[in-house]
Amino acid sequence: MMNSEDYTIAYPDPVPEGVILEKNVPVQMRDGVKLALDIYKPSSGSRPWPVILAYSPFQKERFFESAKPAFYCPRGYVCVQAAERGSGFNEGKFSFHGQVAAEDGYDIIEWIAAQPWCNGNVAMMGASGYGVMQWITAPLNPPHLKALVVLATTDNYRGLCYPGGVLRRPFVLQLVAGLTMAAIWPGPVDGKEPPMNVIAEIFSHTEDGPFWWEHGGGWKNIHKIEAPVLNLIQTPNRLHAISHLRSYADIQSPKKLVITPWTNENYQPWIFETTSFNEYILRWLDYWLKGIDTGIMDEPEVTIYDNGTGKWRYEDEFPLKRTQWTMFYLHEKITDEDVYGNLSRVPPGKEQPDIYHNISLNTALTASYGLAGSSAEPEKSRKVAYVSQPLEEDITCWGPVSFTFYAATTEEVTTDLSFFVKMGEMVPEGVPLNPVTGNPEIKPEVNDPWTPPEVQIWSWGSLKAKFRQVDEKMSGPGMPWHSYQNPEDIKPDTIYEFQVEMQPVFKTFRKGCRIWLKIASDDALYATWDSSSGYVETPLSPEKAEISIYHDHEHPSHLLLSVIPYTPETDPVKPPLSDAVPGAPRFTE
The missing domain is CATH 2.60.120.260 (Galactose-binding domain-like)
Structure with missing residues (x-):
């Protein structure tokens, strides 16, 4: 059997300046299964720190759709990368956004909060698979989960696999191949079982129902979430926009809605690499995890980027009453x-x-x-x-x-x-x-x-x-x-x-x-x-x-x-969000 210390992984080399990496830290779940976490800590500053958790069905070594340590660690945050059980060096059986994965998310958050380097405040952040994990974990309301930053479908049936009841086969084959290879990689690991046959399950369930409600059906329980939610929605987007926007009204906790630009690419990497946009996200995290009054909660609930004018605008609600x-x-x-x-x-x-x-x-x-x-x-x-x-x-x-x-x-x-x-x-x-x-x-x-x-x-x-x-x-x-x-x-x-x-x-x-x-x-x-x-x-x-x-x-x-009929703008959108437009500067790590 292969152990993590026996395998060479393509981590960032060198690790970004201002960051210390601890690889494959074992964490035990409630049923005894152990998951391996990657923990990125600030190299300086006073501990304890708040933590940003990126949890997904993908390999934890990827940062395609989650918080970048190069940006957040020097600003006083620990970034933790976690993958679903049965994937990579994790024990257990991979189950594609299942109930056990949600419970593991709860246990990971509570383990993080108990560490001496954590101030007890944990946020989840990420898009796509990272976001679906938020929708299924957050309704369990881990006591130390203080905020979400999410861009993701709330419905794997309608969003990912069968939009309109029609099989999105090329995407499904590509997605499941990637998830399955990530689960099997890097080979036999002590305590890891063969993964669920995800493709057979998807092809077998052509109608909506209990399978889809358990595997990525966050829309069924989104009203139970108590943590504040920063909702990021890019349009057009083939996977996430419809169900996420539909579910926005069901969120009962403090929330904000940001409609992001079409930038001639999907949301990644723009959202997670654009400096001004991450400065805006930082204001949300600082408010809820550090107790700093950044003024973000004094601003209107909704901010919309218009893809025709190239301008941002505040609104008080969504859907807009004047529609x-x-x-x-x-x-x-x-x-x-x-x-x-x-x-x-x-x-x-x-x-x-x-x-x-x-x-x-x-x-x-x-x-x-x-x-x-x-x-x-x-x-x-x-x-x-x-x-x-x-x-x-x-x-x-x-x-x-x-x-x-x-x-x-x-x-x-x-x-x-x-x-x-x-x-x-x-x-x-x-x-x-x-x-x-x-x-x-x-x-x-x-x-x-x-x-x-x-x-x-x-x-x-x-x-x-x-x-x-x-x-x-x-x-x-x-x-x-x-x-x-x-x-x-x-x-x-x-x-x-x-x-x-x-x-x-x-x-x-x-x-x-x-x-x-x-x-x-x-x-x-x-x-x-x-x-x-x-x-x-x-x-x-x-x-x-x-x-x-x-x-x-x-x-x-x-x-x-x-x-939407025109009405004069009363309060222009301020930086850093107003600077987050197509072509805005990015950081790269």
């Missing part, structure tokens, strides 16, 4: 020469449906592995798209987005029929530019080769047709809630209503630009076939069906936006 829920209706093309249908605030009258084709499952599966052959437009259109007229004034959209539409299919077997909706801003010429840096915007990975270069995608959503039922009691404006239970296949040649929850948008769409929307039934980042499918296709299966999208008086398909 005007605005519908943009689908219409047929204005002229035969138009490429797109029309998108307008005027409700439709008598109009004919638009038709696109659902490609064969085999083709969709090939695309889901990134093996699609040609980016040229297919002979039969696989999508329909709509665009507004040039906007006559700026439109600020801050909040949830949804799309309600009416559709029918000629397909006979509809168990896997799915819809993928994307919405963006079309600029009048050239390509979209970042309002701060002036550089071309990099399209999020939800982009496909048929998105015009003049369109920047800002929102998207998916829905498997058999999960179309909406729970009205759980829903809100722009936030339809689907249980993803008790699926019911649709019938051919029958019109149904579908409601798709989409990525929230925090952006001002500028005067002269257009709002663009696309509907399709395949997407390279998803696989509509899963273990609940009712059939198997052959490689030569033909294109399967026509999809009709209806937009008339009886079927008013529409995009719903949370439009």
Whole structure:
């Protein structure tokens, strides 16, 4: 068996200035299982110190989405890195955000608080897997947990694996491969068991239910959290934004909401390496862990970065009370020469449906592995798209987005029929530019080769047709809630209503630009076939069906936006947060 002292690990070398590292410190959990922690301490200053815990299902040696010791240790904090049991040099069995992992989080926090170098105050900080660990640990309310700093989905079913009930297979395969290799690495370790078969569990649970509630279903217990929560939400974000923003209202403890910029990359590394943003986080931690009145709790509860103007703004609540829920209706093309249908605030009258084709499952599966052959437009259109007229004034959209539409299919077997909706801003010429840096915007990975270069995608959503039922009691404006239970296949040649929850948008769409929307039934980042499918296709299966999208008086398909009327700013956002914009200086360790 291999022990930690027998293995060479790629730690930072040299350790950042002002930091002392203690590697693989053993800590015993309540059931006797031992976990190995990495502890980064200040090399000077008066102990005891407050502690920032980064706890995740990933290897503890990585800092991709957590507090950087080079920044926080010289400022009087200990940084502790911990991985889920059964991973790396930890004993036990890896279980993917399970209840035991939450209990281990509790025990780690209480062990830290009892150490002579800790002042008894512990915060958890991190994004993605580090954040999910916060959502499942914090409801247990460890006595010495004093604050959270979190960016993460509260729902592994809807956020990570089955958004809209559709399997996000390429991502799931990549994620689980990484988690499993991290669990097995570096080889046999005394007391470590083989990990859970995570991929089999995910593929076996195509509906929401007890498995998902136990493994990363923080939304079920988020109201129990007593520690103050600093919520960081980046939009657009494929994994975390929808469920995190939905759960914000359920948090009963002191809280703040910060909507961070789209910086032509995902939140990492921007959030964890931008100097001014970490100076803002430091004000939160100093207030709750050091008892320093930094003034952060005197500021408004919500701070929003607008991706269209490049400006920060304070708000008193979320959702904003002055929100005007605005519908943009689908219409047929204005002229035969138009490429797109029309998108307008005027409700439709008598109009004919638009038709696109659902490609064969085999083709969709090939695309889901990134093996699609040609980016040229297919002979039969696989999508329909709509665009507004040039906007006559700026439109600020801050909040949830949804799309309600009416559709029918000629397909006979509809168990896997799915819809993928994307919405963006079309600029009048050239390509979209970042309002701060002036550089071309990099399209999020939800982009496909048929998105015009003049369109920047800002929102998207998916829905498997058999999960179309909406729970009205759980829903809100722009936030339809689907249980993803008790699926019911649709019938051919029958019109149904579908409601798709989409990525929230925090952006001002500028005067002269257009709002663009696309509907399709395949997407390279998803696989509509899963273990609940009712059939198997052959490689030569033909294109399967026509999809009709209806937009008339009886079927008013529409995009719903949370439009915010302008009001004068009373208190400008102050540094350091106001300095945290795309291109802001970063530290590197």
